[in-house]
Amino acid sequence: MAASDPLGRDAVAAVDTTAQVAEILDLPTHLRDALWRVDSAGLRRAPASGGLVVAGMGGSGIGGRLAIAALGPRARRPMSVAAGYSLPPWTGAQTTVLCSSYSGATEETLACYDAAGVLG
Structure with missing residues (x-):
């Protein structure tokens, strides 16, 4: 009998009840969206000399x-x-x-x- 893969799709789906793997894989989309939002806000640069x-x-x-x-x-x-x-x-x-x-x-x-x- 072959052991099931503990990191296989079915095993991960069984414990990933809130679909966090999908969120991680979608990170590039989230980052592009965040950059678009910053650019779209038209904020002026602030020197932040104090951090x-x-x-x-x-x-x-x-x-x-x-x-x-x-x-x-x-x-x-x-x-x-x-x-x-x-x-x-x-x-x-x-x-x-x-x-x-x-x-x-x-x-x-x-x-x-x-x-x-x-x-x-």
Whole structure:
């Protein structure tokens, strides 16, 4: 009797009840969509001389974590993810703070938004 492949299509489908493999395989499409959205927004460049903080809980902060991982030591300014109620202590008026919340009402992210507003 041949053993079934533990990484075969049927075995993966049996445990991947939320279709995460399909999401992973669709990552290039998601990245193209994200780049299109950024380009379409027509945002002006900001110097971010004080670094970048991405404020977001869970999946809303993943973009910041991915950017930090991708840039690593090549980043010329500090980068951080704020996944709580406060910004990093080094955050100042020259720091760009990007707040990300899927619902738009995440308490921790809104607290960071308010804190960034106080900093200027």
